[in-house]
Each structure stands twice: as C-alpha cells, then as structure tokens.
Amino acid sequence: MIKIKNIYYLIFFLQSLLFSGPDILKFNVSNYNNSDYISLNDFVKQHSLQSNYYETKDKIEIIYKKNKIYLSPSMTFIKINNQIYHLNNEIIFKNSQYYIPLDSFYESMELAGLPFRIKNKTKREVLVEANIFNVDGIEIKNKKNGTLIRLKTKNKFSKENISTSFSSSKWFNVTILNCFLDTLTINQIEILEPIKKIKTVQSSQSAQISFLLSASVEDIDIDSNDKEINFLLRNSIKENAERINKLKSKWIIDTIVIDPGHGGKDPGAVGHGQKEKDITLDIAKKLGNLVKRNLGTNVVYTREEDAFIPLWKRTKIANDVEGKLFISIHVNATARSASTKGYETFFLRPGKADTAIEVVERENSVIDLEQGDYEYVELTNENYIIASMAQNTFMKESEDFAALIQKHLNKTLKNTTKNRGVKQAGFYVLVGATMPNVLVEVGFISNKQEAKKLSKAYYRRQIAESIYNAIVDFKIKYEKPLLEG
Numbered sequence: 001m002i003k004i005k006n007i008y009y010l011i012f013f014l015q016s017l018l019f020s021g022p023d024i025l026k027f028n029v030s031n032y033n034n035s036d037y038i039s040l041n042d043f044v045k046q047h048s049l050q051s052n053y054y055e056t057k058d059k060i061e062i063i064y065k066k067n068k069i070y071l072s073p074s075m076t077f078i079k080i081n082n083q084i085y086h087l088n089n090e091i092i093f094k095n096s097q098y099y100i101p102l103d104s105f106y107e108s109m110e111l112a113g114l115p116f117r118i119k120n121k122t123k124r125e126v127l128v129e130a131n132i133f134n135v136d137g138i139e140i141k142n143k144k145n146g147t148l149i150r151l152k153t154k155n156k157f158s159k160e161n162i163s164t165s166f167s168s169s170k171w172f173n174v175t176i177l178n179c180f181l182d183t184l185t186i187n188q189i190e191i192l193e194p195i196k197k198i199k200t201v202q203s204s205q206s207a208q209i210s211f212l213l214s215a216s217v218e219d220i221d222i223d224s225n226d227k228e229i230n231f232l233l234r235n236s237i238k239e240n241a242e243r244i245n246k247l248k249s250k251w252i253i254d255t256i257v258i259d260p261g262h263g264g265k266d267p268g269a270v271g272h273g274q275k276e277k278d279i280t281l282d283i284a285k286k287l288g289n290l291v292k293r294n295l296g297t298n299v300v301y302t303r304e305e306d307a308f309i310p311l312w313k314r315t316k317i318a319n320d321v322e323g324k325l326f327i328s329i330h331v332n333a334t335a336r337s338a339s340t341k342g343y344e345t346f347f348l349r350p351g352k353a354d355t356a357i358e359v360v361e362r363e364n365s366v367i368d369l370e371q372g373d374y375e376y377v378e379l380t381n382e383n384y385i386i387a388s389m390a391q392n393t394f395m396k397e398s399e400d401f402a403a404l405i406q407k408h409l410n411k412t413l414k415n416t417t418k419n420r421g422v423k424q425a426g427f428y429v430l431v432g433a434t435m436p437n438v439l440v441e442v443g444f445i446s447n448k449q450e451a452k453k454l455s456k457a458y459y460r461r462q463i464a465e466s467i468y469n470a471i472v473d474f475k476i477k478y479e480k481p482l483l484e485g
Contacts, residue, residue, distance in 0.1 A: 040098035080112040136182040146234040167254040171296040179207040257323035260284035261330035264308025269333035272451035276331040286464035326437035333446040342418030347398040397436040404470035
C-alpha cells in the first residue's frame with residue numbers, strides 16, 4: 001500500500017515538473033469538514049493579485065485587472081463583478097488565515113469568465129492553470145474584396161480544429177477546438193460594418209464566436225499562424241457559385257422548434273392549483289427568448305398562447321418550417337406516489353419500463369380531445385419500426401441531446417430534486433419529426449413541493465436556462481461546418 005502511494009505521488013511530482021511553466025500554480029490543500037480548502041493568502045500571492053480588507057464590513061476585496069471579487073468569512077457565496085456565485089461550503093478563518101472552498105471557488109471564477117482552472121488535484125496538493133486564454137482579441141478590417149476578421153492568438157491552431165458556418169439569419173459562426181476566449185476583452189472591441197454584433201460561447205473543450213452580418217458572403221479564406229487566425233469574408237466571387245450552393249445544402253441548426261405541451265381545452269396534468277399547459281408555455285417562451293437573444297437562431301413555437309394544437313400538427317409545423325431541432329416540454333404526474341419527483345428526458349424508441357409506459361399513456365391521451373379524421377396508428381413494437389424510420393437518421397443525436405439536457409438540469413437543480421435520467425418511449429408528438437427530437441418532463445405536478453417550485457418564475461427560468469445550455473453544447477458538437485477544414 002505504501003509503495004502504491006509513493007508511486008502516486010511520484011506521478012504527481014512528474015506532472016508538476018511537466019507543467020511547471022509560469023502559468024501552472026501549485027497550492028497546498030487542507031481538509032476541513034470533509035471538504036478541500038486552500039489558503040486565500042496563497043491564492044492572492046501566487047496569482048499576483050491585489051487585495052484589500054475592509055475591517056468595518058469584515059469584507060475582502062480581490063482585484064484581477066478590471067474584475068473585483070468580494071468575500072467574507074462564514075459566507076457560502078462570493079460576489080464577482082456584482083454577480084453572486086454560491087459555494088459548496090462556507091469560507092472559514094483558521095490559524096489567522098482565511099481558507100476558501102477549493103472546487104466551488106474555482107468553478108465560480110470559471111463561470112465569471114476569469115482565466116483560472118484546476119488542472120490536477122490530490123489530497124495534499126492542487127495544480128491550477130492560470131492565464132488560460134489563448135484567444136484574447138479581435139480586429140475587424142474592411143478591404144476591397146471583403147471583410148477581414150483577425151483573431152489574436154497565443155498559439156497556432158491547425159485548420160483541422162477550426163470550423164465555420166453561416167446561418168440563414170446571417171450569423172457567421174466560428175468554432176475552434178481547444179480554444180479559451182478572453183470574453184471580457186472581446187466583448188469590449190470596436191465593431192465595424194458589415195458586422196453588427198458579436199456573441200461568444202465557451203465550453204470545456206471548444207469555443208464559438210458568432211458574428212451577425214449585414215451583408216451576404218459568397219466565399220471565405222482561412223489562414224492560421226502562431227499569433228492569429230484570419231478569416232477573409234469575400235463578397236464578389238462569382239466562380240464559386242456552384243461550390244457555395246453545395247455548401248449551403250449542408251445541415252446546420254438554424255431553426256429550433258419549441259413545443260409547449262397541451263393547451264386550450266387540454267390542461268395536461270393538473271395538481272396543487274397548477275396546470276401543465278401554463279407551466280410549459282412559460283418555460284417555452286423563456287427558452288425561446290434565450291435562443292433568439294444569444295444565438296441568433298430562428299425559433300418557431302407550436303403554440304404561443306393558450307390554444308389546443310393536435311399532436312400530429314405539432315410535428316407538421318416542425319417539418320414545414322424545416323426545423324433542425326424539436327423540443328417538446330411537459331410536466332409529469334403520477335398516481336402511484338405523491339412523493340415521486342424529478343425531471344427526465346425521452347427520445348422516440350420502443351420503451352418497456354413501467355414508468356415510461358405510464359408517462360406515454362398520459363401524454364398520448366390528448367388524442368381523445370382531438371376532432372377530425374386524422375388517424376393514429378397504434379404504436380405496437382412492429383409499428384414503432386415503421387413510425388420511427390424517419391427518426392433513424394437522428395436517433396443518436398436525439399439520445400445525445402437528451403443526455404445534454406439531463407446533464408444541465410442536474411447541474412442547475414441537483415440539490416432540489418431528482419435526476420431521473422434519459423429514457424426511450426413512444427410519444428405521438430415525436431413521431432414524424434424529421435430532425436433530432438426530445439420530450440422533456442421538467443417535474444412532477446403531483447408532488448406538492450415540486451408543484452410549488454414549478455409555480456415560481458425563477459425555477460422555470462432555471463429550467464429554460466438548462467435546456468438552452470444543452471442546445472449550446474449540442475450545436476458545438478454537431479453543427480456541420482459549411483467549409484471543410
């Protein structure tokens with residue numbers, strides 16, 4: 001056992017040597033109340049930060065460039081640039097020093113856009129990567145043959161790790177693998193025509209920069225070197241017409257269809273003074289606003305008011321507008337147990353779990369309220385094969401998207417309810433949707449505590465933000481580039 005432990009620390013020591021450059025910092029880890037902490041003094045000193053202590057308020061101010069971090073002893077939150085971030089444990093004062101919860105403190109700084117990340121950790125030491133940004137500026141220049149967009153970089157990015165795409169709403173999207181953006185600096189750059197707006201999205205392994213254009217682009221040249229990536233957006237190259245038409249036919253996520261479950265004479269699940277149809281419509285609109293405001297993506301709702309829409313018509317709407325993603329939002333209920341709670345996401349496939357069957361029967365029961373001659377084929381196992389043939393192309397994408405939704409809901413709601421996972425089942429509302437499609441059950445209205453949460457605007461907003469973050473991750477992973485590296 002001692003030999004194994006020695007080998008472990010030898011590996012850690014070698015990693016320390018390997019990453020011993022100026023941007024890798026090493027801290028001693030202390031354990032209090034079964035949680036990892038580091039010294040605040042060490043944090044300030046090793047990151048070369050300025051700090052002030054306000055005795056009358058018992059408050060510490062830490063300054064990084066133009067950013068200010070405020071914290072106080074015994075508190076379970078910090079404030080970064082007027083935004084509150086919650087910590088897993090309280091800040092403690094021990095042996096004449098302040099100690100901060102290691103993991104949640106660095107997670108908060110990452111969320112705030114500061115360039116600090118945990119690289120590696122043992123019980124005794126942690127390696128922290130500082131100044132991780134490798135894209136820290138943008139220049140825009142207008143030339144005779146187009147517009148030059150120059151990204152300032154700290155290292156060279158190969159063309160294989162750079163992809164670009166254009167949306168129908170004139171967003172030019174650049175996705176770069178292993179890229180970390182200095183969003184605080186980028187958001188302050190001067191914007192010139194034909195660029196009207198710039199948006200950035202950072203994920204764990206890549207980043208996307210989107211430029212809203214006021215003019216059409218016929219072609220693009222990409223060049224990358226040690227200090228910059230150049231994109232020349234050409235506006236007058238007629239000989240590329242055939243190539244451009246071929247590129248435009250490639251699939252990108254430019255239209256998202258959001259389906260608020262139930263509506264009108266169909267209230268959906270009812271419980272504790274709440275109606276499913278009202279909750280789903282509110283969450284859908286909050287989600288749609290996030291997508292339109294931050295991604296510049298076209299959003300289509302299957303309903304925008306308290307109206308009854310047949311199940312078959314919902315997927316018809318999605319197909320008619322050539323949607324690239326279909327999200328049906330619902331609220332769950334069960335008569336089995338009033339204590340059942342949590343969120344789950346379904347994609348179309350034969351499901352055999354009893355709980356899935358109960359949800360399917362309830363959601364599909366709306367057919368009884370429909371009027372007209374539309375006939376639904378009974379979804380036996382044989383009919384599943386026929387009904388889901390159109391979905392086969394996007395089965396994997398639907399499953400992955402469902403997993404991303406669960407991941408972000410879990411991250412946001414993990415301390416308040418239960419993650420019930422990704423499930424497969426047969427919902428008529430998903431049949432015939434020729435695009436990745438999921439059905440999200442955001443909670444149980446039959447549970448008194450959960451129904452109360454679902455009645456609150458802040459809780460619905462958290463759900464909408466979680467689904468939105470899943471869309472962002474899905475776009476980065478699956479959106480096909482319009483130019484081949």
